[in-house]
Amino acid sequence: MVKSTIKDVAQLAGVSLKTVSRVINKEPFVRQATIEKVSKAIEELGYQPNLAARNLRSGKSYALGLVYDNPNPYYIIDMQQGALNVCRDMGYGLQIHPCDAAQDNIAEELVDLYRDADLSGLILAPPMSERADIIKVLRRNDIQYVGIVSGTAEDPALTPCVHVDDRKAAYNITKHLLSLGHTHIAFFWGEEIHKSSPERFHGYEDALREEGITLDPSLIFDGAYSFESGIENAQKLLQLPDTPTALFCSNDEIAAGALTVFTERGLQVPHDIALAGFENSPFSRHSSPPLTTAEQSTIEIAAAATRLLIAGMRPHTIESENELVTEFSPTLIIRQSTCPVDGR
Amino acid sequence: MVKSTIKDVAQLAGVSLKTVSRVINKEPFVRQATIEKVSKAIEELGYQPNLAARNLRSGKSYALGLVYDNPNPYYIIDMQQGALNVCRDMGYGLQIHPCDAAQDNIAEELVDLYRDADLSGLILAPPMSERADIIKVLRRNDIQYVGIVSGTAEDPALTPCVHVDDRKAAYNITKHLLSLGHTHIAFFWGEEIHKSSPERFHGYEDALREEGITLDPSLIFDGAYSFESGIENAQKLLQLPDTPTALFCSNDEIAAGALTVFTERGLQVPHDIALAGFENSPFSRHSSPPLTTAEQSTIEIAAAATRLLIAGMRPHTIESENELVTEFSPTLIIRQSTCPVDGR
């Protein structure tokens, strides 16, 4: 099986090289009959365009970069899967790029990556996507990108991006706890640099305020999206004179840490303290008890972001604008880690 | 900042295009002084070779594919990191390719991937790397590859590959349990399709046999590398008339499932039953108690495999053959989930 080129196709179809190129790239001004003739020849020969030649000549690269700095492998794997699915469909390659958001020259690193790997666009996961300073550098360098951003407010400093409504999801979780009769609900933060963290906090705030409950600062703990942070804050929590009846952790990993501490101290979840997480990680399904949490369809979100990016670069390849979903809202998943407050 | 080409470099260094090309590709027959002159010019201009042009001309692609079907995201992330590190160093791109090993036409899928994405080599993670049928198809199609294989026995059907000595590591874990006085040690298998599973079992066998202990079939449980499998088999285990004093699970996830069951039933680990896992996953550090396990440096292993693959394709780019490590042995990590048998 010898690789066939555009030349072979042209010969078989009885047209010129350029016309074949036009058909392949869906350029306008080709007669329908010609399109069909060429398409048939392409199929017959099993022709596949040579990426290298295409890239060289067009200066574009048909490869996207997926940029992330996120400690959660489950999240990353799903992101990759979502982006890959769309890339495959649209004939793009995908380069993964784990990196360190805390690094000083991270923006320059991305610019270099973009050039060196000859990418035609970047997909940014949080928190990179939420850093206006990074976005600014990308724009200044004419780099195509798309972000995944927590919150629904249109922030012109961050567009284009897809939005995830963490606030509403956190509101729903808190409402769930409230509906079970809990009024003393503690909150464990994740890193502030992840916009999802304040968003989730605001959702918690919204629900309490709606019920006329004043926030109790002693029940609110700074932290990070990690197991260790959950352990640390749970220990502090248990030192309070008046232990709350429920705890809402900004993600499942934090909740896992807290759960470990509670179990060690002989506290029963949910009877002694109700516990909710966020993200629907495998841990939340496997812990005992399984955690009440919020599910975000990371694969879908990443796919939508990728579609949006490609649409921005090659408008005519996207069938209809309607396909471009940019708003996502995680859904509440109720499991055994929450129960009515008088269930104690 | 305009992108500079090989032409600019040649002009600045006062040599021909071809000579610059020679320096870049480390071809022989270039005078040391010339190399330095050109290198200096390259640095001065911040020259980066144009991948597309290079690919087009050479017919090779300077892009590798990382192929895996593994449910463990932590493992995957480490694999990716190891492969990426080397790819960056050697100027290669990396395409990830998650797939389903159980699919019928998986070998053809890989062949198509190789052609369509214009890759120059594949890095195969287990279990793909251990499937002689897949390897055979790759060879027949002249596809460059490298595998990561459990076991030390040279299997000509699988080379080239790097080896991971799971058997010895499992032997060490079992020896550790034996040294603590345990003689009734149960074993939970992973999927048989992963060669690591029988290898780990053999290590367990080796250690028991060395002590003159006859294997007790009722203590050996088939299963999979999953939390659920651990739960299921732990439940069966506890129905035995004579519960063993120790349990060796083929990986940490299985151990996590077993631990959950033990904790629910009020059994204390390690006092009522000692528990060992394998892989040193984050869970093994975070569980209570933390698990005795074996650490495999997945990043290193993936890096070594990638180096081996590149060495096979472009022998002169590797400084010395000695760098090519192909044997890895996971190391024993003793934590609080194991204690002497009379500690009960």
Add this chain to the structure above:
DNA sequence: TTTAGACATGACTACGTTGTCAGGAAATTC
């Protein structure tokens, strides 16, 4: 000194595609 042979360099070309531009065919207007 001569003469191989090994070493070192450069001119030229090809890789497969897309951009440019020119020109022909069809549709529309006068």
Add this chain to the structure above:
DNA sequence: GAATTTCCTGACAACGTAGTCATGTCTAAA
């Protein structure tokens, strides 16, 4: 029917690199 305008097609060049081959320059043996 002529003159536009719009649509459609092809010839040719060019992208930046590496392969081929010819040629020049050393070193060391005759």
